[in-house]
Amino acid sequence: MTTLYEDSLIKIFLPSRAIAKGHLVVSPQRNISALEECSDDEVQHLFYGASYAATALFEFLGAHGTNIVYTQDNNTLELNVVARFQDDGLDFLWKGKSQDPQQLEETAKNIRDRTDEAIWAAQHSSQSQDNSTTSARSSDTKSDPSQKDTSQDDAANDYRLRSLRRIP
């Protein structure tokens, strides 16, 4: 396995079985199996690495396109960055099936709820870590009403601040 780049968070290397001339793998240093287990820092650095790897393939190989694919095979977190050329024999695309709009909306609502849960759980677990309690939602809000208030203020300011941060 030839390592091309390594730092404290990620490593970029050539895969042991490449499927194209111009196939790199970006993977975290930590031995984690799923994207969900990445920290904020890791996930953004991972994708920055993948983005720069794709750019390197574009510029150095003159690739006509690149694909970044993460398939969660073998319980390893690997982002495959593959250079694409005309008639290279690779095809990652799928056949689309049309869906009934009502079904779509139902599925969407389902996923929406679960996603919000996941986000909430993550935010909350970091808060409860600060308070050094391991109890569930209700006890947290009861024991720290003051913290809840400031977090609401933060949320209101955050909305504006986030738009400000987009300014150079």
Next chain:
Amino acid sequence: MVTQEELEKMSPEEIAELQRQNCPFCKIIKGEIPSAKVYEDDTVLAILDINPSKKGHVLVMPKEHIPILPVCPPDVFKNMFQKARFIAQGLKKAVLVPKTTLFIASGAIAGQQAAHFLFHLVPREEGDGLDNFSFTQYPDKTAQNEALAQPLAKNLTLMMQKHAQREGRSFTHGKASSAKTPASASQKIQTGPTDATNAQQPSPQQIAELKEKKKEEIARILEENPQAKQLLITNPQAFKEQVEANETTKQLFAGVDIEALAKNLATQKKQTSSEHQMPGKEISREATSQATVDNNDASDDNSSKNIPKAQVFLGEDPYAQKQKVFAYFKEKPKAQKLLVDDPDSFIELLSQRPDVQPIFKDVNIRKLSQKLREAYASEKQHAGGTS
């Protein structure tokens, strides 16, 4: 409809504008086309694909019209991928699948279908027929790939180091990098002249060393800020004025012949553009990423088209400066309101408040005020558009 001829005559900005207007995803984001939304926040939108590979196929995209990943601004980039984890988690729980596949296509040949960046989250399970994603079916091209190791390693290391510089932090803490890290790579820029002012009677050797250091720093700063470099080359007079206006840059450039520097850079530029592609493209990529971020600027008091737009945060570390300003505004929303509504009063009040002045020391206040106003205006538009 626009004809082929008209397209060829258009400038890149006009084409980008046309793209934006016709972009189906921008219309979905604005709410002009209905969609099944899965997640939404200020910068990211996730919806269900109406032509999915299977139930629960999610498309995640930035709300801004960003055509490709390299030009995506950092905060949008980070937010998008940080949220991707949660969307994938929610997706797995909702549709009850063990895995998801994340797929990004850049370029038509790779399967990119619209000029609006997005990535796919596809729910996956055993026997789902989405075998195209399984790599084992494709022939082994490892030998050809290995030949690229050296040059790719070099280029990648360069890019990641520049990234670390831009982010203002080091990623090599606690792990030795395989390629050699040049000493200057992950350090923050320090102003040389402070050393000079502290020394009592510098020896001629020290003077020469300091001069070298200064040259290096100036070169580094100019590389980091391609607009400054551009301004220096095209209009040294305006550059001089900007330098004089700012204490830190004034110190930095003290004793430097700006006209000569400009001439040098101009000839250097001609040379490097004819040399090999890699660094030139890197700089232009930086320039484009800066340019897209400055896109909404109205150009200042400069009449010539070549003068790049003035930055809001001048000074040696614009990133840290920006952080300070925003931290201050977070604590004092009234101050922010005043800045937006009445920048002149803000400037007046600021002159009476020496305790607050250091925060705004290297900030172009009028520009900041203008940018904030524009941001609010577009926020209102967004809020009005989405349901």
